[in-house]
Amino acid sequence: MFVSHSDLWSMTRATTGLSMRSDPRRPGGISWGPHWVQVRPRAVYGVASEKKKKSPICTADELHYVSVPNSDWTLALWRYLPSPQSQGKPRRNHPLLLLSGVATNAIGYDLSPQSSFARYMSSQGFDTWILEVRGAGLSTYRMDFGKVKQPVDATRDSSVEHGMDGIFPSGFLEARQNSDIVSQIRDVSQRLVNIVEKGQLPVPEQLLDLQGRFFTRLEEFQKQLDLIVKYDWDFDHYLEEDVPAAMEYIRTHCKPKDGKLLAIGHSMGGILLYAMLSRCCSEGRNFGFTSIATLGSSLDYTTSKSSLKLLLPLADPAEVLNVPVIPIGALLAAAHPLASRPPYFLSWLSSQVSAQGMMNPKLFDKLVLNNFCTVPAKLLLQLATAFQEGGLRDRSGTFFYKDYLRKSNVPVLALAGDQDLICPPEAVYETAKLIPEDFVAYKVFGEPGGPHYGHYDLVGGRMVADQVYPCIIEFLNRNDVI
Incomplete structure (x- = not known):
């Protein structure tokens, strides 16, 4: 099915869920505009890609939509076509998929024309796609390709129920x-x-x-x-449903000769890539990637001093799940004035995102106020198993995602920031060391006298175009072969 929405001006971001604050990018609240539909029987996914009339929220060249099989979710894919600056660069053989961190949307990869990870990659000739998983950004709950329905925080009913065993109590949803x-x-x-x-x-x-x-x-x-x-999903829903649906859509659209993609993941995005490698190794399946790069990601934080040990809900699941969602975007927006202005009561929050002096203050404000959203408590609870012995586990609690990385033969670039408080270098190394040494490169960015790199600085810090991006491009070039 092919869908082109002639008016996406009123598409909104499902970022808060609790309606604790309004999104500065959607003035006037929720409003749904007209649309038109063209049906082609043999196609599978929906796409909205009219440059002039796509949502003004989306700064990509095209905005695509992907329906998740057996789900009420439609995922957003931001596409950045190879730019005119890429002329003279080697012809790329594979599209590039970018995965964001937990509770974040696509904006982190494209803060401004002068600070855009995605634009840089497209300027190097890569057909670049950013996936917004369910609940993030322009991804939509119960969107019908023929009738645009309400976003996640305004819809009143659902037939989706998932009983959770192992880590989570069963019979949770009635x-x-x-x-x-x-x-x-x-x-x-x-x-x-x-x-x-x-x-x-x-x-x-x-x-x-x-x-x-x-x-x-x-x-x-x-x-x-x-x-x-x-908000009934966990990490495994991203892993088993959202990312595969996006990969299949990109493969169908771009038609790489070997059917593979390049992929880069920041924070949870990198965790997803590691988990996919492990799953494929355990099941003997094709990886689907020619190489992956991870930025501030790990499957095991037990040996590190990650600040998330203090921030993640690590209490008994039955107690924590009394609160179904964590409105990270609303909480950060509420705390931001106390962190960024005198008397700086919560100044320590800023260092969780970026090292001192590594981001333009206006871009930092834009990141904090626009990049984060609401997530289910059960998602954070599953991610919290990365702080327990054995590292991150599946929802049943029986499969340890790091156990099969030793069998992977997919080239991996694992990058860390010297002042990343969320995923310190020792946490990044804890996962990287599990991959056969012929297939992994590990590097820490930051110098004793500066500059320093915090958690987000590997994506959008002021020095990345000179230091980090060339390292990633060299890695991608080496592995972008058929």
Whole structure:
């Protein structure tokens, strides 16, 4: 199915879920514009790629959509075509897939024309694609190719239920039934109020106050149930559904001769790439990649002093899952003024993202206020297993993703930042050392006297075009062969 939306001006980002703040990139709230549809029977995926009329949020050359099989999610793919500056560069044999970190969207790879990882790669001749996984950026919940539906934080119902065993308690989601109960309670309560009003009976002020508090609590309860239903995914959903769907779409669209892609992943994006290699090794499947590069990523943080040991929800899953989602974007936006302005009560938060002096302040503000979104608690809980003995595990708790990396023959470039507090160099090395030495290159960026590299600086720090990008391009060039 081929879909071209003639008006994507009102496409919005599902970034907060809890509606704790408005997204500065979508003035006026949620608004859905007209669209037109053209159906071609033999195609599989949807695509929106009209340059002039795509969403103004999207700064790529094209915006594509990919439906996830057996899911209500439609993923966004930002495409950057090889630019005129790439003329004279070697002809590229493989498209390049970029994967972002946890709770982030595509903006981190394209902050501005002067600070754009994606644009740099396209200027080197690479057909570059950024995937926004479910719940991130322009990816959409229950989007029908023929009828644009509401985004994740406005949709009211879902038929998707996943029982979780192993790491997570089973029978966690009964939201549809609970939602019906809430509706019935709401109706009964409203009818009682109507009876009182129609009978012109005096209503004590305390009773009105109680009724108001009741509706407030009911609304909060309803929102909680809605969030539980919609934010029902974990790391394995990204690994087994989202990334494969995007890879298949890119392969179909670009038709590389050997059917493979180049891939770069930052933070959780790199973790996904490592996990895919491990899964393929354990199952004897084709990797689908000619090479991968990871930036600040690891499957095992146990030997490091990662700051996430203090920040991730590592409590008992049954207790943590009482809070279905973590609104990372809203929390960071709320904390940002305290971190960036006097008296700098939360200044330590800035160093979690970038080393001092490594980012233009305006771009740093744009990153913090626009790049992060809401994620399910169960996603963070599964990622938290990377801080436990044996490293990251699948949702059953029985498969350790690092166990099969020793069998991989896919070239890997593992990059670390010397002042990365989230994924320190020792954590990056902990995973890199598992890969056969003939297939891995490990490098730490940063010097004792500066410049220093924090977690995001490997993607968009002020020195990356001179130091980091050439290293990545040299690696990609060496492995972009048929």
